[in-house]
Amino acid sequence: MRSHTRYLTMNVPARMDIVNITPEVESAVRESGVIEGLCLVNAMHITASVFINDDESGLHHDYKVWLEQLAPHAPIDRYRHNLTGEDNGDAHHKRQIMGREVVVAVTKGRLDFGPWEQIFYGEFDGGRAKRVLVKIIGD
Amino acid sequence: MRSHTRYLTMNVPARMDIVNITPEVESAVRESGVIEGLCLVNAMHITASVFINDDESGLHHDYKVWLEQLAPHAPIDRYRHNLTGEDNGDAHHKRQIMGREVVVAVTKGRLDFGPWEQIFYGEFDGGRAKRVLVKIIGD
Amino acid sequence: MRSHTRYLTMNVPARMDIVNITPEVESAVRESGVIEGLCLVNAMHITASVFINDDESGLHHDYKVWLEQLAPHAPIDRYRHNLTGEDNGDAHHKRQIMGREVVVAVTKGRLDFGPWEQIFYGEFDGGRAKRVLVKIIGD
Numbered sequence: 477m478r479s480h481t482r483y484l485t486m487n488v489p490a491r492m493d494i495v496n497i498t499p500e501v502e503s504a505v506r507e508s509g510v511i512e513g514l515c516l517v518n519a520m521h522i523t524a525s526v527f528i529n530d531d532e533s534g535l536h537h538d539y540k541v542w543l544e545q546l547a548p549h550a551p552i553d554r555y556r557h558n559l560t561g562e563d564n565g566d567a568h569h570k571r572q573i574m575g576r577e578v579v580v581a582v583t584k585g586r587l588d589f590g591p592w593e594q595i596f597y598g599e600f601d602g603g604r605a606k607r608v609l610v611k612i613i614g615d
Numbered sequence: 616m617r618s619h620t621r622y623l624t625m626n627v628p629a630r631m632d633i634v635n636i637t638p639e640v641e642s643a644v645r646e647s648g649v650i651e652g653l654c655l656v657n658a659m660h661i662t663a664s665v666f667i668n669d670d671e672s673g674l675h676h677d678y679k680v681w682l683e684q685l686a687p688h689a690p691i692d693r694y695r696h697n698l699t700g701e702d703n704g705d706a707h708h709k710r711q712i713m714g715r716e717v718v719v720a721v722t723k724g725r726l727d728f729g730p731w732e733q734i735f736y737g738e739f740d741g742g743r744a745k746r747v748l749v750k751i752i753g754d
Numbered sequence: 755m756r757s758h759t760r761y762l763t764m765n766v767p768a769r770m771d772i773v774n775i776t777p778e779v780e781s782a783v784r785e786s787g788v789i790e791g792l793c794l795v796n797a798m799h800i801t802a803s804v805f806i807n808d809d810e811s812g813l814h815h816d817y818k819v820w821l822e823q824l825a826p827h828a829p830i831d832r833y834r835h836n837l838t839g840e841d842n843g844d845a846h847h848k849r850q851i852m853g854r855e856v857v858v859a860v861t862k863g864r865l866d867f868g869p870w871e872q873i874f875y876g877e878f879d880g881g882r883a884k885r886v887l888v889k890i891i892g893d
Binding site: 512532534537538542573575581588589590592593613614 | 616618620653655657658659660661685686694695696697698699704707708710711712714715716718745746748750752
């Protein structure tokens, strides 16, 4: 069995934003030499997400509006978590809606995607460097 | 290491519906010959979900009502995504709540399920053929 | 390829609560002898979750309040599912928000975690024993 691990570093200046990381994941799959297997991609931080959806800017705008409705940033004292001195209680909630990770099949040496699938990093508490893990296992 | 890939084609006439795909996944696991491993099942389209829950029609009704509350289909202009000419902005949101994929353990040649676990396809923008990927890896 | 399976038994007296199961998963990884691979951890019951987030009691309180807003327990007849004689319709919804499973990379024989990642069991219909599955595959 082959395995390959790559760590991406994300630097998102905005509090909330969405970044397409598909090219980096494809490059890690090529490096791995895996022809048939599974590829895990996960946020290593708990105020960020990795998810698969459409690379369409209107949709990304819609997601941000919707997540802000479901888990508003302000008022800060809405979240008991923020009594610790943080102001990112909302980000921990937004990340649960969008998810921590995706697992993608690797078939014939490539990510086995549907017609519109792209992998995104969702940042909900930006302004500092965070990491994404890519792990491929297979033969 | 063994691996096996199967693609299911889903044809759901309703805009939103839930279909039990457990028998098809079980069949793919048997075909794979894998005794110990992991089985990934994911929607290949970004307005659909694969999830595990209960095969109970009242619950499926409840899910549809709840998802319509969390991300209403109408009015269409609620979603900037629909400015592209689509009317499925809501479906991209509903799919994030229900998830893209499940990963199930394969133990002694079978899906290692709890007492009520069943695998479902959740369609949120029906009326056309879509695919589900089943990938099993292991020994 | 190596594989290892462990079942944890959870006994949560409250209807809703959150329990850190990271030590049990770490122990299963050590037992597996896997150095490079993937570790699946999933709830085997459909009114419970496994998720990764922060081990901070204020945040766990916030999650419970938020989930109760998104999918209230009462009134019971809010859910058609409860016509079956159950009163846990809400729990099936809460579990979809928080997720069924996590997949964690195993690197150099350990869970490949970011700085704050911890694995939690989320119980939404407590008062009886339930199981969590841990499956590790790799080399």
